[in-house]
Amino acid sequence: MILSYLAGLGASLGLIVAIGAQNxxxxxxxxxxxxxxxxxxxxxxxxAALIFAGVAGVGAVVQSAPSLLEVVRWIGVAFLAAYGLFAAKRALRPGALHASEARGNETAWAAVATVLALTWLNPHVYLDTLVLLGSLANAQGDGRWAFGAGAATASALWFPTIGYGARSLSGFFARPSAWRILDGFVAVLMVTLAAMLALGG
Incomplete structure (x- = not known):
């Protein structure tokens, strides 16, 4: 079981470490x-919810409903493009937008809603977790749930690491020019991902 757990941990880290919209x-x-x-x-x-759903066999259902993934794909394209445009606006006109952020205008609900959209409106997350990790887990036989636990552990370790680890960069980002560079990068990333999603399916 420990080998299945470690296999899940490694497979999941391999999928989530790459910089994407969510990260x-x-x-x-x-x-x-x-x-x-x-x-x-x-x-x-x-x-975790998607991984364990994949272990339970939901990935096969998703594969049999390509029209549903197609709908999610185009909603995701629109959302990523819009998010990219907002990031570009922050990069080009950082003053007013960052002043409003400093006043704490973004609520916890707004942040949660954004990350939910970035996660659940990305059709690749279903292919990576439900289908790919689900298939790898079920290849483990009796160790499939241990594989799923390892995969879920990877996410539980990764996101706090980058979320709280990024605080060490806050001194550098005290400069407005640094925020403009970051927002410019985010804008290019989001629009590129939207284009790839639209063109690649």
């Missing part, structure tokens, strides 16, 4: 030191 948002919240706990909890809980 970029968690990093940004960590740097701002704003709503980090609810954001990382939502990320870890969402991953």
């Amino acid at each position: 970029a948002f968690v990093l940004r919240q960590g740097i701002k030191r704003e709503r980090v706990l609810p954001v990382v909890l939502v990320c870890a809980a969402s991953d």
Whole structure:
């Protein structure tokens, strides 16, 4: 069982470590030191729910309903593109927007809603967790639930690490120019992901 657990841990880390929309948002919240706990909890809980659903066999159902993934794909394209445009606006006109952030205008609910959308409106999350990790887990036979536990542990470790670890960068991001660079990067990343999602399916 321990080998299945470690296999799940490694497989999941291999999928989530790459910088994507979700990780970029968690990093940004960590740097701002704003709503980090609810954001990382939502990320870890969402991953765990999807992973264990995949272990339970839901991935096969998802594969049999491509039209549902197609709907999610286009909603995700729209959301990522919009988020990218807002990030571009912050990069080009950082003053007023960062002043409003400093006043704490973003509520915990707004942060949670954003990370929920970034997570659940990405069709690749279903392919990675429900289908890929679910398939790998079920290949473990009796060790499939241990594999799922290892995969869920990876998320439970990763998101707090980048969320709270990003606080060490807050000194660097005290400079407005640093925020402009970060927001420019986020804008390019989100729009690129939206384009890839639209073109690649």
